Amino acid sequence: MENKAAGRVAMPPPTTGKLITILSIDGGGIRGIIPGVILAYLESQLQELDGEDARIADYFDLIAGTSTGGLVTAMLAAPNKAKRPLYAAKDITPFYLEHSPKIFHQTGGPFGGVINLTKMLNGPKYDGKYLHTLIKGLLGGTRLHDTLTAVVIPTFDIKELQPVIFSSYETKSKPVSDAELADICISTSAAPTFLPAHSFKTKDAQNNEHEFNLIDGGVAANNPTLIAIGEVTKQVLMKHEDLFPIKPMEYGRFLVISLGTGNAKNEGKYNAKMAAKWGLLSWLTHDNSTPIIEAFNQASADMVDYHNFVVFKALQSDDQYLRIQDDTLTGNLASVDIATKENLEGLVKVGERLLDKPASKINLDKGVYEAVENGGTNKEALRRFAKTLSDERKFRQSK
Numbered sequence: 001m002e003n004k005a006a007g008r009v010a011m012p013p014p015t016t017g018k019l020i021t022i023l024s025i026d027g028g029g030i031r032g033i034i035p036g037v038i039l040a041y042l043e044s045q046l047q048e049l050d051g052e053d054a055r056i057a058d059y060f061d062l063i064a065g066t067s068t069g070g071l072v073t074a075m076l077a078a079p080n081k082a083k084r085p086l087y088a089a090k091d092i093t094p095f096y097l098e099h100s101p102k103i104f105h106q107t108g109g110p111f112g113g114v115i116n117l118t119k120m121l122n123g124p125k126y127d128g129k130y131l132h133t134l135i136k137g138l139l140g141g142t143r144l145h146d147t148l149t150a151v152v153i154p155t156f157d158i159k160e161l162q163p164v165i166f167s168s169y170e171t172k173s174k175p176v177s178d179a180e181l182a183d184i185c186i187s188t189s190a191a192p193t194f195l196p197a198h199s200f201k202t203k204d205a206q207n208n209e210h211e212f213n214l215i216d217g218g219v220a221a222n223n224p225t226l227i228a229i230g231e232v233t234k235q236v237l238m239k240h241e242d243l244f245p246i247k248p249m250e251y252g253r254f255l256v257i258s259l260g261t262g263n264a265k266n267e268g269k270y271n272a273k274m275a276a277k278w279g280l281l282s283w284l285t286h287d288n289s290t291p292i293i294e295a296f297n298q299a300s301a302d303m304v305d306y307h308n309f310v311v312f313k314a315l316q317s318d319d320q321y322l323r324i325q326d327d328t329l330t331g332n333l334a335s336v337d338i339a340t341k342e343n344l345e346g347l348v349k350v351g352e353r354l355l356d357k358p359a360s361k362i363n364l365d366k367g368v369y370e371a372v373e374n375g376g377t378n379k380e381a382l383r384r385f386a387k388t389l390s391d392e393r394k395f396r397q398s399k
Helices: 029-050 068-077 089-103 112-122 129-139 181-188 225-237 280-284 291-314 341-356 378-398
Strands: 020-025 062-065 150-157 162-167 198-203 209-215 254-259 321-324 360-363 368-371
Touching: 020 068, 020 225, 029 068, 029 089, 029 254, 029 341, 029 378, 062 068, 062 225, 068 089, 068 129, 068 150, 068 181, 089 129, 089 341, 129 181, 150 181, 150 225, 162 225, 181 198, 181 209, 225 254, 225 291, 254 291, 254 378, 280 291, 291 321, 291 360, 321 360, 321 378, 341 378
Parallel strands: 020 062, 020 254, 062 150, 254 321
Antiparallel strands: 150 162, 150 209, 198 209, 360 368
């Protein structure tokens, strides 16, 4: 179907092609700047191949994002008035630079630390009002089914104590999930101790109300790559019109780019001797960080990456899986909310340096990322993936 306003043709379904293309973006607060820089480079390479109107959503069958990654997903996949993506990838980083200081307003001065601690003991560190107003203004009444390509955004229902995965594949079969994209983004970003939980209601096919009581999707999956692959497989089994008659075990068709938001593995800011003395308060707030949340988020993210790398290797398609992550962050750069001008600009530089680093994979034995043999730099890997994505799109359009 041609989009005359933008001169682009919608991506035909994967049943007409050779691959199933997936983009996944981790959670990480202000560190969403890092994948923002990576995505800007990827989109620039697609534009070199296919023209300046090319956008990330034109090439991926599914985009998945958790927490800050969920917001980036919405920016890439929500439509504007011309039925084209709301944001180009190059606009993501400026968006974070402009709005992060207002979302995560910093309390300075000699008593700043005490004030922040008091806030966290009595409620969320931030009230979320600016974020909520921003997202609702950005996305308006756009609903999950309106996205230009399929999206998957995980959240966690604190009332039911179970993950809730919002998937645009399911908006017809499960109308209760067809929520406003703004509510979904606010929910997946509601990190415990940082931002308030979010509740909203939707209606089912019989017009009955259903209430969601949601917090940060990172509680379920800070790295949503495995959920994205699982959701596609589930829809294949259910014979979704965009995916049937692809067979359930055709994992060799997956092409996946998974973007991390950085971590501080190599800094060694915690150790057992230190943690052995911690009580509840220290696990929740230690040196401007939340160790318990960091531990859970990073453990799940690394296990997902490890699983995917092994599976793609076993299927002899490891050249179709790319994980870009930086585990060398130090100090404030590893924070999810220290939104000073200096720190935000530092994260931009982290993303730019990451492009020139070797493509890598997680070594769980050592707990660090190691260069992939003959993998080149992340820039080179993204250029290869851009060419594959462009070729796949053209192949489908020729059918």
